[in-house]
Amino acid sequence: MRGWHILLAATAGGLMHLGLAPYHLRLAAFAAILLYAALLAGCARPAQAFKLALAFGTGLFGAGVSWIYVSIHIHGAVPGPLAMLFTGGFVLVLSLLFALPWTLLPLLAQTRNRRLLAFPAFWYLGEWLRGWLFTGFPWAYAGYTQIEGPLRGWLPVIGALGTGALLAGIAALLVYATTVRSGATIGRVLATGLGIGILSLYLAERDWTEPMEPAIPATLVQPDIPLRDKWDPARAAQIIAVLEANSRWQPGLLIWPEAAIPYVGGAQASSYLAQLQTRAAESDTAMFTGVLSRERGQYFNSLIGLGTAQRVYHKRRLVPFGEYVPLESWLRGSMHFFDLPMSVIVRGPPGQAPLPFRYRGQQYQIAPAICYEIAYTRLVRQLAADAQILLTISNDAWFGTSIGPWQHMQIAQARAAENRKPVLRVTNNGISGLIGPQGKIRATLPQFTRTQMQVTVTPQQGQTPYTRLGNWPGLALCATILLCLSLRRTKTPPTKSQA
Numbered sequence: 001m002r003g004w005h006i007l008l009a010a011t012a013g014g015l016m017h018l019g020l021a022p023y024h025l026r027l028a029a030f031a032a033i034l035l036y037a038a039l040l041a042g043c044a045r046p047a048q049a050f051k052l053a054l055a056f057g058t059g060l061f062g063a064g065v066s067w068i069y070v071s072i073h074i075h076g077a078v079p080g081p082l083a084m085l086f087t088g089g090f091v092l093v094l095s096l097l098f099a100l101p102w103t104l105l106p107l108l109a110q111t112r113n114r115r116l117l118a119f120p121a122f123w124y125l126g127e128w129l130r131g132w133l134f135t136g137f138p139w140a141y142a143g144y145t146q147i148e149g150p151l152r153g154w155l156p157v158i159g160a161l162g163t164g165a166l167l168a169g170i171a172a173l174l175v176y177a178t179t180v181r182s183g184a185t186i187g188r189v190l191a192t193g194l195g196i197g198i199l200s201l202y203l204a205e206r207d208w209t210e211p212m213e214p215a216i217p218a219t220l221v222q223p224d225i226p227l228r229d230k231w232d233p234a235r236a237a238q239i240i241a242v243l244e245a246n247s248r249w250q251p252g253l254l255i256w257p258e259a260a261i262p263y264v265g266g267a268q269a270s271s272y273l274a275q276l277q278t279r280a281a282e283s284d285t286a287m288f289t290g291v292l293s294r295e296r297g298q299y300f301n302s303l304i305g306l307g308t309a310q311r312v313y314h315k316r317r318l319v320p321f322g323e324y325v326p327l328e329s330w331l332r333g334s335m336h337f338f339d340l341p342m343s344v345i346v347r348g349p350p351g352q353a354p355l356p357f358r359y360r361g362q363q364y365q366i367a368p369a370i371c372y373e374i375a376y377t378r379l380v381r382q383l384a385a386d387a388q389i390l391l392t393i394s395n396d397a398w399f400g401t402s403i404g405p406w407q408h409m410q411i412a413q414a415r416a417a418e419n420r421k422p423v424l425r426v427t428n429n430g431i432s433g434l435i436g437p438q439g440k441i442r443a444t445l446p447q448f449t450r451t452q453m454q455v456t457v458t459p460q461q462g463q464t465p466y467t468r469l470g471n472w473p474g475l476a477l478c479a480t481i482l483l484c485l486s487l488r489r490t491k492t493p494p495t496k497s498q499a
Contacts, residue, residue: 013059057095153203265294280307314348388459
């Protein structure tokens with residue numbers, strides 16, 4: 001292990017994020033995974049694997065989630081140097097979570113070829129763990145690079161996690177091919193990769209879900225309200241005027257973004273919601289709007305259905321420090337960043353159902369996801385199972401002109417492709433739009449623009465294999481691979497030459 005190996009791993013991590021939005025350089029991401037697999041294959045000791053994985057993770061997250069600095073420094077009013085320190089700490093935690101599982105690789109796989117065999121399993125388990133541990137941060141998955149790539153057909157079958165592991169498996173096979181001199185072996189490796197790609201094309205064309213008629217008109221409202229004005233009581237009437245001026249009250253869907261209504265609980269909020277209910281019902285409109293609701297003295301980040309829509313959904317996956325403060329008794333009041341206006345939110349109850357709405361006498365279900373809830377595959381697919389449309393509302397103004405909103409949109413594309421259901425995405429200042437059931441963007445509004453958009457969405461009924469089974473088949477396969485390697489290690493201890 002030399003210093004340039006570490007530098008090369010960090011460079012590969014930075015290169016991988018170029019495969020994600022807004023760059024979409026898929027070959028760069030694949031080259032990064034290929035290089036990482038080649039480096040790890042030569043690691044015979046856990047410490048070596050840990051150092052390489054930590055370097056790769058630092059490169060990936062240092063480049064890929066640096067947008068968190070914008071919300072900490074600009075909107076959290078944290079001084080620049082301290083904001084950089086917080087951002088660096090966040091990147092370091094993510095990098096450690098990425099690196100820790102890889103320390104087991106040399107222990108379970110004690111030869112180069114076995115490490116290559118285990119590589120996709122470790123990739124899968126590592127990304128899954130990152131999306132679950134400490135409430136999870138399911139961001140920058142390798143599978144997101146394939147939404148419009150050659151492996152896109154696998155998304156409704158094995159999801160973004162499985163598709164990323166498949167990409168890692170192809171990379172490991174190519175690294176293996178470079179270590180053998182047998183033309184037949186190289187041919188088999190190339191044939192396997194080609195077969196995976198051809199099968200992907202077949203799966204991509206398969207109709208996993210069925211369209212329902214008629215198509216439903218929808219109005220997506222993007223009010224572009226500055227965060228500094230959002231909760232200013234003196235600006236409330238102006239905000240309401242902007243929202244209503246960009247709304248169309250007609251049969252179909254009308255959607256306002258996350259926390260669009262500038263009132264927090266109380267009589268004022270109840271009165272205005274009652275007005276919206278009457279107006280939506282009279283125009284036969286199914287309206288969905290974000291609102292900070294108050295129930296029994298607790299505050300929720302909610303999505304409420306009005307008019308021909310029904311019920312309320314309370315957000316279940318909250319943003320640390322933005323919506324709640326970990327270690328609140330210690331941190332609250334120490335600086336403005338720990339006292340942001342929305343940081344008193346309570347997590348919604350588990351087991352919430354999709355929100356029903358009616359159009360032309362027919363009943364539909366819409367699967368809600370507020371802000372970065374759309375990144376949680378299990379939460380989304382459970383709601384998507386009985387729904388015909390996915391809806392995600394957000395306020396990405398927290399991330400300014402950074403790449404964060406583009407990555408957020410790409411994640412919504414992945415959820416559409418996994419479940420083969422259309423996604424309506426409505427945000428405060430972009431990126432709002434319509435995503436088709438195969439994950440392709442069909443219409444968008446420009447960022448930082450106060451406007452609205454008329455789209456037509458076709459509901460889809462049915463379930464994909466991934467909607468039904470989720471990540472369990474992938475987890476079971478990875479566990480089987482690691483168990484076999486572990487048993488093999490017990491029976492045949494390696495020699496120095498094998499290592």
